[in-house]
Amino acid sequence: MTYDDLVGPFDRAYKEFLLRRVVHDLGNSISGINSLSDYHLRSGVNDPVLEESLALIRESAELARELLVAVGTLLQTSDGQEELVSVQSLIVDTSKVISLLLPRSVKFETSCDGHTDAVISILRDEFVRKILSLVAMEVVDLRVPSGSMRLSWVMQGTKVQIRFLSTIQSASPLRERAVSFLAELSPGIEVKQVAEEGAFSLSIDLPVVESVES
Missing domain, CATH: 3.30.565.10 (Histidine kinase-like ATPase, C-terminal domain)
Structure with missing residues (x-):
């Protein structure tokens, strides 16, 4: 048995775990933060400082979501087909x-x-x-x-x-x-x-x- 034969199944399980836990679950949490800040901004905020803070939270959450999607793509195992x-x-x-x-x-x-x-x-x-x-x-x-x-x-x-x-x-x-x-x-x-x-x-x-x- 080669090293690749031994590591292969573990590598797939490891990547699947990261994809599910980090990309999916954490991605849902970030989307929740984004949606909540959007809701308050659309409802109208009288405090300029709070409004700016919510906008920054929304921007950061969106960037984090895009980063998670990118990481998820990189972690996916290729099927080897061009x-x-x-x-x-x-x-x-x-x-x-x-x-x-x-x-x-x-x-x-x-x-x-x-x-x-x-x-x-x-x-x-x-x-x-x-x-x-x-x-x-x-x-x-x-x-x-x-x-x-x-x-x-x-x-x-x-x-x-x-x-x-x-x-x-x-x-x-x-x-x-x-x-x-x-x-x-x-x-x-x-x-x-x-x-x-x-x-x-x-x-x-x-x-x-x-x-x-x-």
Whole structure:
């Protein structure tokens, strides 16, 4: 029996427990806080200080709910089946998760070169996890990370190129393993480290299934 055979069932039970307890139960509690603050704000509050406090509570609760949903998605076990996805929606969904978790000291942006969307075949949730792992690699060992990150994509003939770029001055040894780490995403993927002065950059080339005019 291998380590994976032994750990697999326990890993699934562990993730299912976290999903149920943290994401579902705690999510319901946060939604209750949000609904209660909404009710009082709609009913009208005569005290300006109390009104501001309720608005802040509502905003914080909504942010916490979005974070829980993101964590729940990351904890879900992938079925190992690739799916056809829009590159644009994939970048948007990945960016939402990154923006929720990235320290405020780091600027994050996305970009697209062109007006054509593309459909690719990929393990969607695994893509999000791996890109988030790159983000974690860059910031986890720094007390106050600073710099910027960019996730971009562009059509190149029959392929789409997704680019990850970080200007954070990280010395993580994991950078050396990033190419092989991302290469596990799909059999048809090509991953390269790109020379960028003052930055760490990776390109991810994937075959296009279909191009779509935006």
